[in-house]
Amino acid sequence: MPAHRPRMFHELAPYYDALIAGKDTAAECRSLEALVGRYGRSPGRAWLDVACGTGRHLAILRRKFRVVGLDRSAEMLRVARRRLPGVRLVRGDMRSFDLGERFDVVSCLFSAIGHLATERELLRTFRTLASHLHPGGILLVEPWIDPEQFHPGFVHLATSRAPPLTVARLSYSRTRGRRSKVEYHYLIGIAGRGIRHVTETDVGLLVPRARLLEMCARAGLKARFLRRGLTPGRGLLVGQKPARGLRGRAKPGARRIVRTPPRTARRPRSRPMSEAPGRSSARPRRFSGDRSDRRP
Numbered sequence: 001m002p003a004h005r006p007r008m009f010h011e012l013a014p015y016y017d018a019l020i021a022g023k024d025t026a027a028e029c030r031s032l033e034a035l036v037g038r039y040g041r042s043p044g045r046a047w048l049d050v051a052c053g054t055g056r057h058l059a060i061l062r063r064k065f066r067v068v069g070l071d072r073s074a075e076m077l078r079v080a081r082r083r084l085p086g087v088r089l090v091r092g093d094m095r096s097f098d099l100g101e102r103f104d105v106v107s108c109l110f111s112a113i114g115h116l117a118t119e120r121e122l123l124r125t126f127r128t129l130a131s132h133l134h135p136g137g138i139l140l141v142e143p144w145i146d147p148e149q150f151h152p153g154f155v156h157l158a159t160s161r162a163p164p165l166t167v168a169r170l171s172y173s174r175t176r177g178r179r180s181k182v183e184y185h186y187l188i189g190i191a192g193r194g195i196r197h198v199t200e201t202d203v204g205l206l207v208p209r210a211r212l213l214e215m216c217a218r219a220g221l222k223a224r225f226l227r228r229g230l231t232p233g234r235g236l237l238v239g240q241k242p243a244r245g246l247r248g249r250a251k252p253g254a255r256r257i258v259r260t261p262p263r264t265a266r267r268p269r270s271r272p273m274s275e276a277p278g279r280s281s282a283r284p285r286r287f288s289g290d291r292s293d294r295r296p
């Protein structure tokens with residue numbers, strides 16, 4: 001079968017959960033909840049997950065929070081709707097949505113923010129996300145790989161098995177200016193049906209952590225960067241919306257990089273994301289248990 005080029009996160013949507021079967025979503029949610037407990041100052045239980053994809057985090061978070069999801073892809077949302085009956089799932093663009101309500105927590109995970117094309121879009125997105133927070137609310141953003149950590153020329157192999165699917169993914173990383181460009185080739189074996197070859201190219205914006213913090217502060221949030229987040233090598237950006245009375249005032253000293261962040265609840269069962277495309281520390285190898293992670 002010839003290689004086929006889908007639109008990112010559209011045609012691959014039915015396979016997405018199988019592709020990231022090695023991610024320990026429950027452990028990620030525990031870590032996120034711990035951060036909300038530590039940094040959140042808003043008393044409510046409303047959680048908005050932006051670029052929620054197939055809703056894998058929402059499915060767990062909904063046990064303790066009133067959750068809402070937003071994503072640009074109708075195909076990803078279709079999977080999410082099957083998983084999350086009764087949950088408000090909105091098709092929208094993270095750069096410019098208005099849900100008409102505010103939340104205690106807004107998250108944007110697994111480097112979805114890396115899909116934005118320019119820093120201008122990034123700032124606009126931070127402002128949109130911040131505008132959906134209650135005073136004292138908390139923003140949790142998992143950024144794309146830091147520019148210094150992204151190494152062009154790297155070839156990465158990942159495999160995953162989640163019957164009836166078996167997937168092998170080979171990727172090649174390059175940079176073009178301040179953008180990463182990762183070409184993926186998927187061989188998707190479906191038991192009883194055959195093998196498909198799908199390719200996709202993922203273009204990401206490479207933004208230094210300090211710059212992300214600056215933009216977060218410009219959006220009115222007190223921002224910090226935790227080096228150890230959910231996915232190894234990516235860290236987590238935490239933005240606090242000032243509690244009532246301080247709203248809109250980003251203190252200059254508020255931006256900082258935290259060197260010893262709280263540990264994630266548990267190490268993901270998947271291979272570390274340091275094996276993600278473009279990271280020189282990664283060494284192509286077959287994953288134990290045939291699990292894989294993938295660049296969103």
Ligand SMILES: C[S@@+](CC[C@H](N)C(=O)[O-])C[C@H]1O[C@@H](n2cnc3c(N)ncnc32)[C@H](O)[C@@H]1O
Binds near residue numbers: 052054073295
């Ligand atoms: C790798 S997935 C991450 C999904 C989910 N957060 C997770 O952790 O599994 C990236 C998601 O970002 C969404 N996305 C990309 N650009 C977007 C945008 N501008 N607005 C809203 N969603 C976007 C894609 O449709 C896709 O579902």
